[in-house]
Amino acid sequence: MGAAAIELTDVRKVYRKNRIEIPVLEGLDLRIESGTFVVLMGPSGSGKSTLLHLIGGLDQPTSGRVRVGDYHLEEMTERELTTWRSRHVGFIFQMYHLVPVLTAAQNVELPLLLFRMSAAERRERVRTALSVVGLEDRMDHRPNQLSGGQEQRVAIARAIVTDPEVILADEPTGDLDAQTSEGILNLLNLLNTDFGKTILMVTHDPKAAAHGQRTLHLDKGVLERDTMHAPRAAAAASVN
Amino acid sequence: MILPLTYNFRNLLVRKLSTVLTLTVVSVLVLVLTVLLSFAAGMHGSLAASGSGRNVIVLTPGATAESTSLLTPEEVGRVVQTPRVARSADGQLLMSQELCVQSSIPRREPEGFTANVGVRGVDDAAFDVHEGIELVEGRRFTQGAPEVIVGRAAQERYANLHIGGSLDLGRLSNRTFRVVGVFTAKGGALESEIWAPRTIISDVYVRPLVTSALLRMESPGAVPAAIEYINGPTVKLQAKSEPAYYDDLATTSRQIVFLTTVLVVIMAIGAVFAVANTMYSAVDGRRREIAMLRTIGFSRAAVVTAFVIEALLVCVTACGLGLLAGQLVDGSRQDYLSDQTWTVLAYESKATPQVMITALSVAVVVGVAGSLAPALRASRVRLIEALRKA
Ligand SMILES: Nc1ncnc2c1ncn2[C@@H]1O[C@H](COP(=O)(O)OP(=O)(O)OP(=O)(O)O)[C@@H](O)[C@H]1O
Ligand SMILES: [Mg+2]
Numbered sequence: 001m002g003a004a005a006i007e008l009t010d011v012r013k014v015y016r017k018n019r020i021e022i023p024v025l026e027g028l029d030l031r032i033e034s035g036t037f038v039v040l041m042g043p044s045g046s047g048k049s050t051l052l053h054l055i056g057g058l059d060q061p062t063s064g065r066v067r068v069g070d071y072h073l074e075e076m077t078e079r080e081l082t083t084w085r086s087r088h089v090g091f092i093f094q095m096y097h098l099v100p101v102l103t104a105a106q107n108v109e110l111p112l113l114l115f116r117m118s119a120a121e122r123r124e125r126v127r128t129a130l131s132v133v134g135l136e137d138r139m140d141h142r143p144n145q146l147s148g149g150q151e152q153r154v155a156i157a158r159a160i161v162t163d164p165e166v167i168l169a170d171e172p173t174g175d176l177d178a179q180t181s182e183g184i185l186n187l188l189n190l191l192n193t194d195f196g197k198t199i200l201m202v203t204h205d206p207k208a209a210a211h212g213q214r215t216l217h218l219d220k221g222v223l224e225r226d227t228m229h230a231p232r233a234a235a236a237a238s239v240n
Numbered sequence: 241m242i243l244p245l246t247y248n249f250r251n252l253l254v255r256k257l258s259t260v261l262t263l264t265v266v267s268v269l270v271l272v273l274t275v276l277l278s279f280a281a282g283m284h285g286s287l288a289a290s291g292s293g294r295n296v297i298v299l300t301p302g303a304t305a306e307s308t309s310l311l312t313p314e315e316v317g318r319v320v321q322t323p324r325v326a327r328s329a330d331g332q333l334l335m336s337q338e339l340c341v342q343s344s345i346p347r348r349e350p351e352g353f354t355a356n357v358g359v360r361g362v363d364d365a366a367f368d369v370h371e372g373i374e375l376v377e378g379r380r381f382t383q384g385a386p387e388v389i390v391g392r393a394a395q396e397r398y399a400n401l402h403i404g405g406s407l408d409l410g411r412l413s414n415r416t417f418r419v420v421g422v423f424t425a426k427g428g429a430l431e432s433e434i435w436a437p438r439t440i441i442s443d444v445y446v447r448p449l450v451t452s453a454l455l456r457m458e459s460p461g462a463v464p465a466a467i468e469y470i471n472g473p474t475v476k477l478q479a480k481s482e483p484a485y486y487d488d489l490a491t492t493s494r495q496i497v498f499l500t501t502v503l504v505v506i507m508a509i510g511a512v513f514a515v516a517n518t519m520y521s522a523v524d525g526r527r528r529e530i531a532m533l534r535t536i537g538f539s540r541a542a543v544v545t546a547f548v549i550e551a552l553l554v555c556v557t558a559c560g561l562g563l564l565a566g567q568l569v570d571g572s573r574q575d576y577l578s579d580q581t582w583t584v585l586a587y588e589s590k591a592t593p594q595v596m597i598t599a600l601s602v603a604v605v606v607g608v609a610g611s612l613a614p615a616l617r618a619s620r621v622r623l624i625e626a627l628r629k630a
Contacts, residue, residue, distance in 0.1 A: 049624075049628075059623075059624060079539065082534070082538075082540075083537065085535065085536065085537045086536060086537020086538075091536065093532075093627060095528070095627075097528060097532035097627070099529055099532075099533075100529075101247065101250035101251050101253075102246070102250065110243075110536060111536045111537060113242075114538065158536070
């Protein structure tokens with residue numbers, strides 16, 4: 001195990017709504033080692049997404065420290081966070097969030113537009129990312145010409161095309177059937193084992209949780225349980 | 241750091257109806273603006289330099305232009321009594337009876353189009369009464385011969401008006417006249433006309449009466465008294481000083497230009513709202529997409545730019561369409577406006593670089609003004625809320 005890729009120290013997050021304070025995370029401490037696949041579970045409303053957003057630089061903690069790699073996110077401005085996100089994290093959402101008017105290849109290319117990069121290099125990277133997710137032959141398809149599982153694969157390609165260290169996935173299989181979910185999870189395993197990505201995935205599904213090496217249970221803003229388990233044998237097996 | 245144009249383009253294609261509506265609104269705006277600009281440009285100068293302060297023009301009471309005036313010989317006879325009208329060296333009273341008609345003749349360009357030109361039938365006296373008429377090429381027409389002299393502006397606008405050229409005039413355009421001279425009128429309105437012997441014009445157009453009489457007074461000081469006399473009970477006609485006559489003509493034109501300007505401004509405001517409306521619904525329909533773009537690292541500025549560019553894409557295309565439509569209307573336009581008010585105007589309706597630049601600027605301003613607020617709303621989309629499952 002290498003150095004901690006992600007480190008949260010005494011993180012509090014309080015939402016304020018009409019002068020009523022809603023505490024979501026209460027003094028959370030967490031270390032995630034580089035290259036691990038961590039699963040985050042917990043009841044609805046326990047703050048899982050909130051935690052993911054803090055680590056992804058989409059939101060700032062009310063207090064406490066959030067370090068990802070060499071960056072202390074709580075010290076950064078919104079503008080700095082925007083640039084940071086484009087270079088250091090890949091996001092995967094339950095709803096895929098693909099741009100409907102763009103092709104699979106153009107969707108995957110989007111994050112690369114934020115880099116100084118030749119069109120040829122972008123094309124090459126897009127091709128590679130799409131081949132990793134097994135959709136090389138669907139480059140020119142629009143989202144509405146793809147199945148849910150394929151859409152999520154395109155979204156994964158978009159998350160990895162910039163080669164970020166950390167991948168954050170919020171219920172990536174929440175909208176998919178069991179068999180398709182299995183394919184997506186195996187793909188995440190592959191990104192973890194073969195590409196060394198640090199992955200933090202939120203899920204409600206215990207079967208999905210079995211794909212990780214470590215499971216965190218969040219309840220009412222505090223970490224209840226932290227279970228380590230041996231990497232699954234399946235992880236190295238077939239992606240599909 | 242900007243999104244590719246295909247992204248904007250495809251989004252426009254997806255919402256076809258609203259794109260077409262916005263396109264229509266902005267192209268009509270550009271079309272009306274182009275027409276306005278060409279009128280305004282034509283008006284500039286051509287009326288200002290017309291008329292002499294020593295001259296009095298006589299028309300039918302109530303007529304605002306020569307085209308709506310008719311004087312009988314008996315009425316002209318009463319005018320002759322006006323005190324202090326100047327006389328020529330050989331003792332002739334300096335009064336010019338004139339017959340103004342409109343005729344449709346071929347334009348120089350676009351080829352195959354015709355336009356109305358003012359044809360003025362005059363006697364030799366006209367050259368002593370009108371001030372500043374100067375023959376710059378050729379000679380005067382001979383009374384009784386089918387000959388014309390043409391104003392320099394008319395020569396530039398209509399086909400075949402070089403010396404030795406010919407044109408067909410008359411009620412049935414069945415009489416051929418030869419061009420024998422070219423004249424200037426100090427840049428005034430008369431330079432847009434064609435002059436011919438009055439008796440022949442009267443003949444070929446079957447118009448036995450005259451449309452106006454122009455008097456040259458002994459001095460500018462004699463003008464007010466003459467006007468009072470002609471407007472009074474003895475003559476019962478309408479008299480104006482010549483500059484006042486052209487000024488009144490210009491007033492009509494100015495009013496039209498003013499009203500068109502008001503129309504253009506209202507249309508522009510309407511277009512801004514039309515653009516804003518469609519862009520607001522575009523933004524609202526794409527909140528999640530915007531949140532995703534911001535999440536993967538696109539800045540607020542990139543989002544603003546994307547939406548402004550999307551609106552500009554429509555507005556600039558509409559500008560092109562409007563200018564194109566302006567070219568199609570062009571040329572045949574003068575035929576609709578056969579009132580003399582317009583005939584005397586040496587306006588051109590070509591899409592000159594200035595017209596194009598102005599039209600483009602207006603289209604760009606409308607695009608930016610209409611899309612800025614929606615684009616800012618887009619840039620302020622709350623990421624976490626927008627990303628959440630519906
Ligand atoms: N912008 C906000 N304003 C106010 N309250 C918020 C806001 N965002 C989240 N919350 C509250 O914070 C709590 C945690 O929300 P969060 O989305 O992190 O939960 P979650 O664990 O991801 O739940 P789920 O499993 O349903 O996705 C909830 O009670 C939610 O209502
Ligand atoms: Mg959640």
